[in-house]
Amino acid sequence: MLRIAVPNKGSLSGPAGEMLHEAGYLQRKDSKELVLVDPENEVEFFYLRPRDIAIYVSSGRLDIGITGRDLLLDSGANAEEILQLGFARSTFRYATKPGTASGVEEFGGLTIATSYEGIVAKHLADNGIDASVVHLDGAVETAIELGVAQVIADVVETGTSLRNAGLGVIGEPILTSEAVVIRRTGAGTDDPKVQQFLRRLQGVLVARSYVMMDYDCRVEHLEKAVALTPGLESPTVSPLHHEGWVAVRAMVPAKEAQRIMDDLYDLGARAILTTAIHACRL
Ligand SMILES: Nc1ncnc2c1ncn2[C@@H]1O[C@H](COP(=O)(O)OP(=O)(O)OP(=O)(O)O)[C@@H](O)[C@H]1O
Ligand SMILES: O=P(O)(O)OC[C@H]1O[C@H](OP(=O)(O)OP(=O)(O)O)[C@H](O)[C@@H]1O
Ligand SMILES: [Mg+2]
Incomplete structure (x- = not known):
């Protein structure tokens, strides 16, 4: 197991x-x-x-x-x-009230509140800054208002929590997560059980980010159409009953699907449709 x-x-x-x-x-x-x-x-x-x-x-x-x-x-x-x-994409950043410091190099002698002491202590040491770190479990943004610290280091996604606390970010993100x-x-x-688990999750990631695209196009436009929809290996091309036309099927990134459909239409492709992918193994 x-x-x-x-x-x-x-x-x-x-x-x-x-x-x-x-x-x-x-x-x-x-x-x-x-x-x-x-x-x-x-x-x-x-x-x-x-x-x-x-x-x-x-x-x-x-x-x-x-x-x-x-x-x-x-x-x-x-x-x-x-x-x-x-x-759970986020950045990890320093923040202060305006006027406290304009860069990380000015943190010497200040106290930094964070739930991530390991990351902060290493970052300060790497930058040769002598500051104190105080550990808090959460709601770190409030630490400055309550006088426990002058600087915080915390997870930032939309920035709403920082704005609500009247804080601004300082310096570049320490890391992205x-x-x-x-x-x-x-x-x-190498363990085959680990490999299978990873393949299943990769399959979910691909199924979420790609759609299947089908369309019909004239044979003389096929090369240009295929350049727009190269697929993962190569698109499937099947003959249509109507001579001079082919049906093409390829996976395309979901985010680009509408733009690709417009470009295919301009090229003369018709019956262009996309369908969701529910599961996948590459
Ligand atoms: N608002 C957020 N947006 C994106 N990722 C976040 C956010 N808040 C926390 N994370 C991420 O979640 C992980 C932290 O999970 P954890 O359960 O410890 O804290 P939490 O999500 O803040 O939950 P809680 O504070 O309610 O216990 C980290 O990887 C962090 O980057
Ligand atoms: O940039 P934002 O979109 O505002 O998101 C970032 C906030 O979300 C998390 O807090 P959470 O709500 O989990 O509370 P916590 O601080 O107690 O962990 C994180 O600790 C930040 O405070
Ligand atoms: Mg939290």
């Missing part, structure tokens, strides 16, 4: 469960369930605090985990990313 750590709470938990469900795995129905066995797929899911997942995976007791890159780096655990999942699949460093991905 492959043993997999899944976030039990917070921003990662819902999307991780949805992705596993789309990949064909059983998922818990009750948020109080801590362990779930999926016998058909030969996997066992452990629902754990997102912050603890890298520690479990680095111990080798669990084969794989889903967590955030920022949490992985903050933990300092002996685990590495083996797949990016594209959700997203949900990732992790494995103990050096354990590799």
Whole structure:
């Protein structure tokens, strides 16, 4: 059985469960369930605090985990990313009240509040800055108003929390984060069970970001049409009953589908349609 750590709470938990469900795995129905066995797929899911997942995976007791890159780096655990999942995207940044500091180099002697002490301590050390770090569990933006710190370092997605607290970002993002699949460093991905798990998640990512496009076009326009829809390997081209015409089928990125349909139409293609892909193995 492959043993997999899944976030039990917070921003990662819902999307991780949805992705596993789309990949064909059983998922818990009750948020109080801590362990779930999926016998058909030969996997066992452990629902754990997102912050603890890298520690479990680095111990080798669990084969794989889903967590955030920022949490992985903050933990300092002996685990590495083996797949990016594209959700829970955020940046990790410093912020202050206007007028406190214009750059990270002015943080010397100040106190920085954060839930991610590991990342902040390393970043300060790398930049040779001597500042104090105070750990808070959450709602870090309020720390400045309440006088606990002059600077915060926190997750920023839309920036709404910072704006609401009257804070502005300082310097470049310390890192960009997203949900990732992790494995103990050096354990590799050769294990066929790990390979199968990764292929299933990759299949979900592709099914979400591509659509299938079909259209008819005249033979003399085929080369130009195929250049617009090269597909993954190469498009399928079938003869139509109506001589001089072919039917073409190819996967295209969902975000570009409308633009490609316009370009195909201008080229003389007709009956252009797209359909959703529900599952996929590349
Ligand atoms: N607003 C957000 N948008 C995108 N990702 C976020 C956001 N807030 C947190 N994350 C990501 O979620 C992960 C943190 O998960 P965690 O459960 O510890 O905190 P949380 O989502 O803030 O939940 P809570 O604070 O309610 O416990 C990190 O990878 C972080 O980058
Ligand atoms: O840039 P934004 O879109 O506002 O998102 C970022 C905020 O979201 C998270 O907070 P959460 O709501 O999880 O509360 P927390 O601070 O207590 O973790 C994060 O810690 C930031 O505060
Ligand atoms: Mg939070």
